[in-house]
Amino acid sequence: MQYRHAIASVIVPGEGKTLRITRSELDRGLRGLLGAEVRFRAVAAGENSLVVGTPEHLDIVRQLQRQGKLQNLGGEGYLITTVMSGKNRFIVIAANRDVGLLYGAFHFLRTLQTHKPIDQLDIVSAPRIGYRLLDHWDNLDGSVERGYAGKSLWKWNELPGRIDNRYLDYARANASIGINGTVLNNVNANPLILKPAYLRKISALADVFRPYGIRVFLSVNFSSPIKARFEQEGNRKGGIGNLQTADPLDPKVRLWWKDKVKEIYRLIPDFGGFVVKASSEGMPGPQDYRRTHAQGANMLADALEPFHGVIMWRAFVYNADVDADRVKRAQLEFLPLDGMFRPNVFVQAKNGPLDFQPREPVQPLFGSMARTPMMLELQITQEYLGHSNHLVYLAPMWKEYFQFDLFSKGTGSTLAGVVDGSVRNSHMTGIAGVANTGNDRNWCGHFFAQANWYAFGRLAWDHSISADQIADEWIRMSLSNDSRTVTTVSSIMMGSWEACINYMTPLGLHHIMEVDVHYGPGPQHDKGREDWRSTYYHRADTIGLGFDRSSNGSNAVGQYLPPLRAIFDNLETCPEPYLLWFHHVRWDYQMRSGRTLWEELCQKYFSGTDYVRRMNEQWLSLDGTVDPQVFSSVRAKLKQQLIDAAVWRDTCLDYFQKFSKRPIPSRK
Numbered sequence: 001m002q003y004r005h006a007i008a009s010v011i012v013p014g015e016g017k018t019l020r021i022t023r024s025e026l027d028r029g030l031r032g033l034l035g036a037e038v039r040f041r042a043v044a045a046g047e048n049s050l051v052v053g054t055p056e057h058l059d060i061v062r063q064l065q066r067q068g069k070l071q072n073l074g075g076e077g078y079l080i081t082t083v084m085s086g087k088n089r090f091i092v093i094a095a096n097r098d099v100g101l102l103y104g105a106f107h108f109l110r111t112l113q114t115h116k117p118i119d120q121l122d123i124v125s126a127p128r129i130g131y132r133l134l135d136h137w138d139n140l141d142g143s144v145e146r147g148y149a150g151k152s153l154w155k156w157n158e159l160p161g162r163i164d165n166r167y168l169d170y171a172r173a174n175a176s177i178g179i180n181g182t183v184l185n186n187v188n189a190n191p192l193i194l195k196p197a198y199l200r201k202i203s204a205l206a207d208v209f210r211p212y213g214i215r216v217f218l219s220v221n222f223s224s225p226i227k228a229r230f231e232q233e234g235n236r237k238g239g240i241g242n243l244q245t246a247d248p249l250d251p252k253v254r255l256w257w258k259d260k261v262k263e264i265y266r267l268i269p270d271f272g273g274f275v276v277k278a279s280s281e282g283m284p285g286p287q288d289y290r291r292t293h294a295q296g297a298n299m300l301a302d303a304l305e306p307f308h309g310v311i312m313w314r315a316f317v318y319n320a321d322v323d324a325d326r327v328k329r330a331q332l333e334f335l336p337l338d339g340m341f342r343p344n345v346f347v348q349a350k351n352g353p354l355d356f357q358p359r360e361p362v363q364p365l366f367g368s369m370a371r372t373p374m375m376l377e378l379q380i381t382q383e384y385l386g387h388s389n390h391l392v393y394l395a396p397m398w399k400e401y402f403q404f405d406l407f408s409k410g411t412g413s414t415l416a417g418v419v420d421g422s423v424r425n426s427h428m429t430g431i432a433g434v435a436n437t438g439n440d441r442n443w444c445g446h447f448f449a450q451a452n453w454y455a456f457g458r459l460a461w462d463h464s465i466s467a468d469q470i471a472d473e474w475i476r477m478s479l480s481n482d483s484r485t486v487t488t489v490s491s492i493m494m495g496s497w498e499a500c501i502n503y504m505t506p507l508g509l510h511h512i513m514e515v516d517v518h519y520g521p522g523p524q525h526d527k528g529r530e531d532w533r534s535t536y537y538h539r540a541d542t543i544g545l546g547f548d549r550s551s552n553g554s555n556a557v558g559q560y561l562p563p564l565r566a567i568f569d570n571l572e573t574c575p576e577p578y579l580l581w582f583h584h585v586r587w588d589y590q591m592r593s594g595r596t597l598w599e600e601l602c603q604k605y606f607s608g609t610d611y612v613r614r615m616n617e618q619w620l621s622l623d624g625t626v627d628p629q630v631f632s633s634v635r636a637k638l639k640q641q642l643i644d645a646a647v648w649r650d651t652c653l654d655y656f657q658k659f660s661k662r663p664i665p666s667r668k
């Protein structure tokens, strides 16, 4: 009733695609939420209204502009404020650009849908990070690397002729959380993506996404300019050109890329740029020609620079032949190049130095690269966290990473501050999330995996929002505003990540999953390349458990800045969540709880599994209060999660017990 009274009409003047979309989102959203038709008017008509516009279209917004209220909004920010006009109350959504209005409209709809008061609004919101991208690891054959939600959303065989309706819903969903770019294809890039036929398809997608503020980016294969000679390697190394080399210093190669980039911009004037996985996991790169990452990245950056495109050069590198400790490799290869990259190059690193494990310390490169914009890569798809079978709410994990202090400019140099540019006063800022979307009916495989897509967008926009708040919003919008439901679901979600760590890799264990599929436990795995073996990482023996990365071991701790390196180096001060990441610890070592390491390990595995049992019970208590289809699909997934958690617990404890030779303590 209150909302209906406050929104007797809606005024969104002006033309253009983004404004039309804003109007239609408000129409659709308000009709659903208010249960009534929405009256759109050209001008105010002596009633309470929702008024949406830029200074170009509305007097009331020009006034706000004169008062300096639009000053800090940039191109994407917005404000939502209450303005009295005589007896009438206007809710004004104002922005400098149309896309800000779209974001503001979604914020307003969220406010209603989560049942927040709207009588005295005073919301100012602008993104803290510039590039907020989803990275799709989608292959051209429709498969998705590490995708657990069906096939790729992109129907390459139908494009550009047919525009699937889902592209629009994809754009709407992303715009509603502030995502402003999409990398369409896998970083293990097939060079064919740069063929003219594909570029036309991509251009059609870019046309769909553009009015939603979403720009298109591509992953490119460094060997693209060379002849397709290596098809037997699954197209990883072959190219689409006719050159003999992809050497970044070769003038013909540089020209090839310049021409290709021009061709792209002719079709897609706002094309965003390239992501490059080079000299990494068998992908070609500058090192094939004895050139550095900087030389490779700069060649591409030079081609993109005239069009304001950027390079996101990944730092996901490791080489067992060179290093005794895989996690050190990125810093060893990249730190010497700090300051040598062109201004339109990001070095893009995963949150941790290994590979999206359930928990890692932050990649030290974020602290040490002082003169290169660092882009953060998070993984929304749950490669190592139970795929789309396990309910694991990732916002608490991402918050932990964001809040991790790297001490690059003294205390308070958090990862969030490095990524949003505030620590180093830099303006090139970016974050990417490896998408968990696919063509499954529910988009993400697990209903609750949608919460992770949502949370990624919300945190990319504003990393200061709490994980609780994001869960609360998502639950209210996706399930129910009923307070018991909200509290129960929130409690399931909030502890789910820690539970997953506990039943998979507690106390800093890592990379002990089954090989290749990365789903179940595989602590015994001891074959094939060394740095893919579980035994390489856990180092269990009769003395103890864990990888010694202290100054007496691989000295990976030395890659962190003081005082962090000393804190991690010392067994007594190393935070217990990272203990076995940094230390080989005796089985009888006394933990802060008073238990021995072995007892603590058992306790963690049991507590993780117990939490999943409680999640099952809590969910069952919601029977009848949430959508029945959602209820039954989540119930089935939670049952599976409990089975899997117990398998993890029992496999790992049985295996480690062979070394500890201690009894598994009876459970309390």
Ligand code: GCV
Pocket: 137, 145, 146, 186, 187, 188, 277, 281, 316, 355
């Ligand atoms: C896209 C891990 C994954 C690979 C992935 C790679 C990467 O190794 O298992 O599937 O490849 O990371 O991020 O490049």
